[in-house]
Amino acid sequence: MELKAENITFSYHKNKPILKDISLSLNSNQIIGLMGDSGSGKSTLCKVMAGYITHYTGEVTIDGNAIDRKGFDPVQLIFQHPEKTMNPKWKMEKVLRESWIPPQDLKDTFGLKDNWLTRWPSELSGGELQRFSILRALNPETKFIIADEISTMLDAVTQVQIWEALIQHCKANNIGILAVSHDKDLLDVICDDILYFNEINHL
Amino acid sequence: MGKLLEVNNLSISFTQYVQGLNRHDLKVISDLSLDIEESEIVAVLGSSGSGKSLLAHTILGILPYNAHVTGEVKYKGEVLDQDKKEKIRGKEICLIPQSVNFLDPLMKVSQQAVGECKDDDERKEKKLKQREVFAKYGLDESVDDLYPFELSGGMARKVLLSTALLNDPDLLIADEPTPGLDSKSVEETIQDIRKLKEQGKGVLLITHEIDVALKTADRIAIFYSGYVIEINKVENFLNSENLLHPYTKALVDALPRNGFKLTEGVQPLEEVSGCPYYENCPISSDKCANNKPELIEHNGAMIRCFNFNKAVSEDSVSEEVVDGVVSEAPVEDSVSEEVIEEPITEEIAEEVNDEEANDGA
Numbered sequence: 001m002e003l004k005a006e007n008i009t010f011s012y013h014k015n016k017p018i019l020k021d022i023s024l025s026l027n028s029n030q031i032i033g034l035m036g037d038s039g040s041g042k043s044t045l046c047k048v049m050a051g052y053i054t055h056y057t058g059e060v061t062i063d064g065n066a067i068d069r070k071g072f073d074p075v076q077l078i079f080q081h082p083e084k085t086m087n088p089k090w091k092m093e094k095v096l097r098e099s100w101i102p103p104q105d106l107k108d109t110f111g112l113k114d115n116w117l118t119r120w121p122s123e124l125s126g127g128e129l130q131r132f133s134i135l136r137a138l139n140p141e142t143k144f145i146i147a148d149e150i151s152t153m154l155d156a157v158t159q160v161q162i163w164e165a166l167i168q169h170c171k172a173n174n175i176g177i178l179a180v181s182h183d184k185d186l187l188d189v190i191c192d193d194i195l196y197f198n199e200i201n202h203l
Numbered sequence: 204m205g206k207l208l209e210v211n212n213l214s215i216s217f218t219q220y221v222q223g224l225n226r227h228d229l230k231v232i233s234d235l236s237l238d239i240e241e242s243e244i245v246a247v248l249g250s251s252g253s254g255k256s257l258l259a260h261t262i263l264g265i266l267p268y269n270a271h272v273t274g275e276v277k278y279k280g281e282v283l284d285q286d287k288k289e290k291i292r293g294k295e296i297c298l299i300p301q302s303v304n305f306l307d308p309l310m311k312v313s314q315q316a317v318g319e320c321k322d323d324d325e326r327k328e329k330k331l332k333q334r335e336v337f338a339k340y341g342l343d344e345s346v347d348d349l350y351p352f353e354l355s356g357g358m359a360r361k362v363l364l365s366t367a368l369l370n371d372p373d374l375l376i377a378d379e380p381t382p383g384l385d386s387k388s389v390e391e392t393i394q395d396i397r398k399l400k401e402q403g404k405g406v407l408l409i410t411h412e413i414d415v416a417l418k419t420a421d422r423i424a425i426f427y428s429g430y431v432i433e434i435n436k437v438e439n440f441l442n443s444e445n446l447l448h449p450y451t452k453a454l455v456d457a458l459p460r461n462g463f464k465l466t467e468g469v470q471p472l473e474e475v476s477g478c479p480y481y482e483n484c485p486i487s488s489d490k491c492a493n494n495k496p497e498l499i500e501h502n503g504a505m506i507r508c509f510n511f512n513k514a515v516s517e518d519s520v521s522e523e524v525v526d527g528v529v530s531e532a533p534v535e536d537s538v539s540e541e542v543i544e545e546p547i548t549e550e551i552a553e554e555v556n557d558e559e560a561n562d563g564a
Binding site: 038128152156158164182188 | 467
């Protein structure tokens with residue numbers, strides 16, 4: 001399968017576009033890195049591709065068909081700050097159940113401990129919460145993952161754990177990953193190809 | 204050179220209400236000792252949520268009311284109590300806060316940066332200086348009159364940074380000054396912090412980004428589960444073999460450029476009775492399960508581990524004996540519990556082993 005963004009143009013303020021004529025494509029089983037300066041609009045592009053922003057011009061398609069954004073979205077966005085993406089009044093079990101109940105072996109791959117499930121989001125560290133938010137995005141209907149700086153705030157050991165687990169699952173299930181990061185070293189290790197945001201954004 | 208800041212045996216715990224009136228003490232920092240000399244940059248490196256920021260908040264006296272602190276903080280040889288902290292913070296000791304939420308949402312950023320002034324002359328002077336510092340960070344004049352919500356994340360960070368540098372502090376505490384900045388701004392920030400060092404000032408850099416710590420600091424303290432487990436010179440971080448604690452080694456090996464090596468295990472959430480790294484440690488012994496190691500000095504570095512010497516000697520053994528002579532291993536095990544300080548040579552190992560054998564007989 002191929003996730004394709006074609007001629008995406010978007011602006012927050014009139015006449016001052018932040019994304020202009022951006023085209024990129026991502027195949028299943030492929031990991032593509034995206035690098036760029038802060039404030040250049042990487043996260044905005046991620047939101048467009050994952051369907052969080054709808055009033056853009058251009059097209060986002062899977063295999064040429066418009067994406068059905070109703071129900072479970074096949075393009076899942078994972079954010080940099082997991083604590084901001086979880087309902088603070090839900091325990092972790094409910095947070096996860098909102099998407100699906102992952103099988104035990106997948107939980108083990110991500111090092112998810114059972115006793116974390118009965119905790120509140122505020123009682124877990126960033127690394128632990130990020131494991132939940134990744135696992136939550138790996139619903140069987142997910143075809144593409146957009147990882148927006150998902151390991152920026154984690155220590156190096158946790159970063160490896162999370163990426164190894166994510167890549168292992170995605171390779172096995174034919175899921176494509178768009179990895180956004182500042183860290184060139186990291187992208188060099190995990191990605192098949194690296195795109196530079198300034199080169200694809202025709203401002 | 205005098206010691207600028209000394210932190211001795213600092214522990215912080217929070218009193219929490221668990222259910223009804225049941226209270227529970229949550230220990231966040233345990234037995235932390237650290238010192239900063241003049242013209243020195245010390246980085247505290249630990250994963251997010253491990254309580255590093257609380258160290259900064261303790262030094263400045265801005266902990267919440269339910270925090271319980273033991274141990275002492277000395278600044279230029281004087282013990283800091285709450286009154287002194289309030290007097291010198293913002294002047295001699297400045298903080299670059301971690302979160303952009305530390306900005307006052309109802310105040311223009313230039314006003315915040317200038318801060319308190321005695322009279323108009325001082326205000327004018329500070330205003331000029333503020334403009335200068337802002338300009339250096341690429342914040343042009345239109346930024347002066349903006350409110351914090353109008354700034355992007357990177358701009359807000361630069362405002363925080365300039366605000367702290369404006370007061371010419373002797374000790375700068377930089378709490379995660381770099382995340383969210385692009386590489387050019389990160390580089391600038393690092394340069395500025397290093398410039399402070401050249402001016403004879405001390406910097407406590409709190410970060411989770413090992414690269415920033417490596418580029419900036421003279422010494423790095425590694426924080427794990429509320430404990431400082433190792434303090435070592437920055438040169439030793441280039442190669443994990445020069446490091447002492449197994450977690451520190453894992454951390455350096457996990458860097459993308461050093462091989463992206465996978466190490467299992469997460470930091471324990473609850474207080475453990477033994478060494479905090481016991482469950483994930485490759486060189487743990489029975490002793491580690493129930494005894495807490497002290498922070499001891501070794502070749503100019505500080506290390507909190509019973510068995511770090513064992514790791515060193517085991518490495519050397521495994522390098523020498525490649526052909527699979529494993530008979531050495533149990534000998535090592537039996538000795539390591541008794542001999543902590545000295546590297547284990549084979550002679551000592553055999554001696555002790557003999558003694559043990561005799562005892563047994």
